[in-house]
Amino acid sequence: MEKxxxxxxxxxxKQDDFKYAKGELSRLLSxxxxxxxxxxxxxxKAGLMKDILGDVGGKNVQGETQKKLDVYAxxxxxxxxxxxxxxxxLASEEKEGVIEFKSGYAVDGQYVVxxxxxxxxxxxDVNVSIGTIFSIYRRTSExxxxxxxxxxxxxxxxxxxxxxxxxxxxxxxxxxxxxxxGFTLDPSIGAFFLSHPDMTIPxxxxxxxxxxxxxxxxxxxxxxxxxxxxxxDAPTNRPYTSRYIGSAxxxxxxxxxxxxxxxxxxxxxxxxxxxxxxxxxNPFAFLMEQAGGLATDGFGRILEIQPTSLHQRTPLFIGSExxxxxxxxxxxxxxxxx
Ligand code: AHM
Ligand code: MG
Numbered sequence: 001m002e003k004x005x006x007x008x009x010x011x012x013x014k015q016d017d018f019k020y021a022k023g024e025l026s027r028l029l030s031x032x033x034x035x036x037x038x039x040x041x042x043x044x045k046a047g048l049m050k051d052i053l054g055d056v057g058g059k060n061v062q063g064e065t066q067k068k069l070d071v072y073a074x075x076x077x078x079x080x081x082x083x084x085x086x087x088x089x090l091a092s093e094e095k096e097g098v099i100e101f102k103s104g105y106a107v108d109g110q111y112v113v114x115x116x117x118x119x120x121x122x123x124x125d126v127n128v129s130i131g132t133i134f135s136i137y138r139r140t141s142e143x144x145x146x147x148x149x150x151x152x153x154x155x156x157x158x159x160x161x162x163x164x165x166x167x168x169x170x171x172x173x174x175x176x177x178x179x180x181x182g183f184t185l186d187p188s189i190g191a192f193f194l195s196h197p198d199m200t201i202p203x204x205x206x207x208x209x210x211x212x213x214x215x216x217x218x219x220x221x222x223x224x225x226x227x228x229x230x231x232x233d234a235p236t237n238r239p240y241t242s243r244y245i246g247s248a249x250x251x252x253x254x255x256x257x258x259x260x261x262x263x264x265x266x267x268x269x270x271x272x273x274x275x276x277x278x279x280x281x282n283p284f285a286f287l288m289e290q291a292g293g294l295a296t297d298g299f300g301r302i303l304e305i306q307p308t309s310l311h312q313r314t315p316l317f318i319g320s321e322x323x324x325x326x327x328x329x330x331x332x333x334x335x336x337x338x
Contacts, residue, residue, distance in 0.1 A: 004193050004194075005193060005194040006191050006192065006193055006194075007029075007030075007033050007172065007183045007191070007192035007193070007194070008030060008033075008191075010181065010183070010194050011025075011026045011029050011030065012026055014176070014178070017176065017177075017178045018159075018176055020110070020138065020159065021110075024086050024110065024111070025086075025111075025136075025159065025160060025176065027084055027086055028081070028084070028086045028087065028111060028113075028136065028160075029160065029174065031080045031081055031084050031086075032077070032080065032081070032134060032162075032164075032172075033172060033192055034080055035076045035077045035079070035080035035081075036132060036164040036170070036172055036185075037185065037190060037192075038076050038080075039069075039072070039073045039076050039077075039117075039118070039132065039164075039166070040164075040166055040170045040185060040187075042069060042072055042073075043069065043124070043130065043166040044166075046069060046124050046125075046127075069118055069121065069124055070094060070117060070118040070121045071094065073117035073118040073132065074092055074093075074094040074095070074117040074118075076117075077090075077092070077115055077117050077132070077134075078090060078092070078099060081101075081113060082101050084109075085103055085105040085107075085109055086109050086110065086111050087101055087109045087111050087112065087113055088100075088101050088103065088108050088109035088110070088111070088112060088139055088144070088145055088146040088150070089101050089109075089112050089113075089139075089145055089146020089147075089150065090112070090113050090114070090115060090146075091112070091113075091114040091115070091151050091278055091279065091310045092114075092115050092116075092117060092279070093115070093116040093117065093119075093276065093279055093311070094117060096310075096311075097148075097310070098145075098146055098147065098148055098150075098151065098310070100145030100146055101145055101146070102144075102145055103145075108143045108144060108145075109139070109146075110138055110139055111136055111137065111138060111139065111159070112136070112137050112138075112139050112146045112150045112151060113134055113135070113136050113137075114134070114135045114137075114151060114278040114279040114282070114283075114310075115132065115133065115134045115135070115279050116132065116133040116134075116276070116279040116280055117132055118130055118131075118132060119131045119132065119133055119247060119248055119249050119280065120245070120246060120247025120248060120249060120250065122246070123245070123246060123247050128245060128246075128247060128250070129165055129166060129167035129168075129245065129247050129249070129250040130165075130166050130247050130249065130250070131163050131164055131165045131166060131247060131248070131249025131250065131253075132163060132164040132166075132249075133162075133163045133248075133249060133279055133280055133283050133284070134161065134162055134163070134279070134283060135155075135158050135160075135161045135278065135279055135282050135283040135286070136158060136159050136160040136161065137150065137151070137153050137157055137158055137159060138157070138159055140153065148310070151278060151307065151310060152306075152307050152308065153307070154303060154304055154305065154306055154307070155277075155281075155282035155285055155286060155302055155303035155304070155305065156303045156304060158177075158282060158283070158286045158303075159176065159177070160174060160175065160176045160177075161174065161175060161282070161283035161284075161286040161287055162174025162175065162283065162287065163249050163252070163253070163283065163284075163287070164249075165249050165250060165253050167250060167253075169184050169185065170184070170185040170187070171183060171184050171185065171192075171195070171196075171253070172185070172192050173196070173199065173253070173256075173287065174287075175286060175287050175290040177286075177290065178290075179198050179199075179290055179291075180198070180199040180200075180256075180287055180290045180291045181194060181196065181197055181198065181199065182194075182195055182196030182197075182199055183195060183196075184196075196257075199256060199257070199291050200291050200292045201255070201256050201257075201259055201288065201291045201292055201293040201319065201320055201321075202258070202259030202320055203259075203292070203320055203321045203322050204236075204237075204259060204320055204322045204323065205240075205255065205258060205259025205260035205261065205319060205320040205323055206237055206240045206241050206258075206259065206260065207240060207241050207242075207243050207254070207255055207258060207259065207260030207261070208226070208229045208240050208241075208242055208243075208260060208261050208263070208323070209242070209243050209244045209245075209251045209254075209255060209260060209261065209262040209263070210222075210226070210242075210244060210262070210263045210264070210265075211244060211246070211264070212226070212242070212244070214267045214269075217267035217268040217269060218265055218267060219265060219266060219298075219331065219334070219335035220334040220335050221298070221327075221330045221331030221332070221333065221334040221335035222263060222265045222298075222327070222330075222331070222335070223334075224330040224333075224334050225263075225326065225327040225330045225331075228326065228330065229242075240260075243260070248262070248264075248275065248280060248284070252284055252287075252288075252318070255318075255319050255320075256287070256288070256291055256293075259319075259320045259323075260319050260320060260323065261317065261318070261319035261320060261323040261324055261327060262316065262317075262318050262319055263316065263317050263318075263327065264315060264316045265298065265315045265316075265317070266298075266315045270313065272312075272313040272314065272315070273297070273313050273314050273315035273316060274313060275313060275314060275315075275316050276311055276312065276313055276314075277302070277305060277307055277312045277313065277314045278307060278310060278311070278312065280316075281295070281302050281314050281316050281318075282302060282303065284302075284316070284318055285301070285302035285303050285318065286303065288318050288319070289303065292321065293318065293319055293320055293321055293324070294317075294318070294319070294320075294321050294324040294325065295316070295317070295318040295324075296316075296317050296318075296324060296328060297314050297315045297316065297317070298315050298317050298327070298328060298331045298335075298337075299328065299331065299332070299337050302314065302316065302318075317331075
């Protein structure tokens with residue numbers, strides 16, 4: 001039988017690949033793993049809270065006030081990262097501005113983290129997979145708490161990124177720029193174990209994922225690509241299959257494993273797309289490129305977009321290389337960037 005490798009062992013094993021101080025990133029990733037386990041415990045109780053113990057936001061039978069899960073997850077990740085000394089600040093989907101960490105250590109934290117603590121939160125109430133997405137950078141400021149400018153780095157500067165999926169099992173998937181590895185939580189022990197080493201996405205896939213309810217508002221290039229996906233063509237395995245969960249982490253995870261494309265384009269209602277660059281598109285793009293796929297805004301690499309605000313949005317075309325290339329060629333032909 002093969003030896004089980006825990007997340008902790010794996011991180012320590014691979015820390016020589018990391019070009020900055022050994023141990024720093026290990027401690028940071030371990031902190032994320034710990035918060036993920038705490039959030040996982042609450043996510044698993046979500047149905048209990050709502051249907052049996054009283055509605056979230058109200059009081060449970062012990063008279064404790066229940067927090068909404070996304071607020072809870074936000075607090076847990078802040079708590080896990082705050083007191084460790086590696087991180088000098090956070091940008092979270094749940095907070096307007098930079099969350100500054102003042103360090104009590106001789107040397108201030110060298111990293112900043114952008115995080116979506118609980119993505120796909122509209123799926124919580126219906127027992128569908130949700131996730132956490134994170135992106136880690138070296139700070140650009142010298143010392144003290146993080147500044148706004150520390151977060152205005154292109155995705156190419158990420159030193160690590162990943163996600164946690166709270167699904168039929170709970171997994172943590174991350175990259176530090178040397179491939180992508182996935183770990184599954186063994187709930188009986190409370191530890192993540194390496195289950196998906198060196199994850200790669202097939203060059204071609206059969207799955208397309210998009211909220212087709214917005215069809216009338218899509219650019220013509222996207223409409224043309226959908227038509228392409230739906231046409232019968234035996235040599236290219238078409239028609240493709242449509243799968244859309246509405247939790248970006250779950251849609252991303254499935255497509256990464258099986259091959260496919262996820263598109264959240266511009267729409268007339270959201271002229272810049274819906275997803276956020278810093279804590280959704282960039283970490284996904286880093287992971288996807290590391291897995292051998294592509295991530296673009298329909299025209300150019302996500303990782304090369306210069307951010308100008310914390311909660312900036314971007315269209316996203318991400319997945320199997322040949323599928324993304326095809327979608328981009330139809331965008332170029334029918335909806336060129338103005
Ligand atoms: P959220 O961060 O508010 O949860 O929104 C992001 C989510 C993604 O998980 C998902 O892919 C997308 O929004 C779904 O949007 P829509 O309901 O418009 O299809
Ligand atoms: Mg989100």
